Amino acid sequence: MPTYRFPPSQLRGYFLAVVSFVLVVLVIPTLIAATVTPPEPKTEEVVLDSATTGFSEDETWTIEVPGLRCTPNSETMANQAWDCGATLVQVVSTEGLDGVDEEVAMHRAVRGYAYGEVSTAKIHREGDALALYDAPADAIVLSRDGEGDFTDFDYIVVLTGGDFTHAAELIWQAFGHRELPVKAETGVVAS
Incomplete structure (x- = not known):
């Protein structure tokens, strides 16, 4: 009875060449990516x-x-946003808010942009600006009334993450005010 034998393999060199080529093509980009440092933002x-x-x-x-x-930062729902270290600053604009509506918008901004519950925190008013600190969401919300041709408009700024009090103070001062009224509530001691 005849026996069946496999023929000797003849394509081993060709197979190894193809596998080597594929490995080189896959490894070179990995090596380049590992040696090149990403640019600073x-x-x-x-x-x-x-x-x-x-x-x-x-x-x-x-x-x-x-x-x-x-x-x-273009990955937020806000009109404008920046990453300031660990702090996220988000700016939204509103139109036609007066008094109580502006306060409601600030409370809702905590839920919408700081991902907390609708805030019940006390709102501090200084002239044309408002500020609130929501402890459960660990967020500061600042609001500034419009001026000139923009009296119907308001900016609402939501700060979350990290030590946001420094950024909040700078924005509050840019609004034309001195001491951030919610600074004591955040637990940061004035220096």
């Missing part, structure tokens, strides 16, 4: 800008925040 001065928040493209109302340089 670009920082910019924080400027609350009505053109970017959707108020008006013809006229703009801007509030510059001197001393606060952060990395722009």
Whole structure:
């Protein structure tokens, strides 16, 4: 009875060449990625800008925040956002809010942008600006009434994460006020 024998393998060299080529093609990009350092994120001065928040493209109302340089963040739902170290600064614009409506919008901003519950925190008013600190969400919300042609508009700024009191103080001062009224509530001792 005849026996069946496998023929000797003749394509071993070709197979090894193809596998080697595939490994080289896959390993080279990995080595390049491991040796190249990613670029530092670009920082910019924080400027609350009505053109970017959707108020008006013809006229703009801007509030510059001197001393606060952060990395722009386009991954939030807010009109403008920056990453300031571990702190996230989000800016939204509202139109036609007066008194109680503005306070309700600030309480709701805690839920919408700080992912907490609807806040019941006390709101502090100083002239044309409001501030609240919501302890459960660990967030500060600042609001500034419009001026000039923008009296119907307001900026609402939500700060979360990290030690946000420094950024909140700089924004509050850019609003034209001195001491952040909710600073004592955050547990940070004035220096």
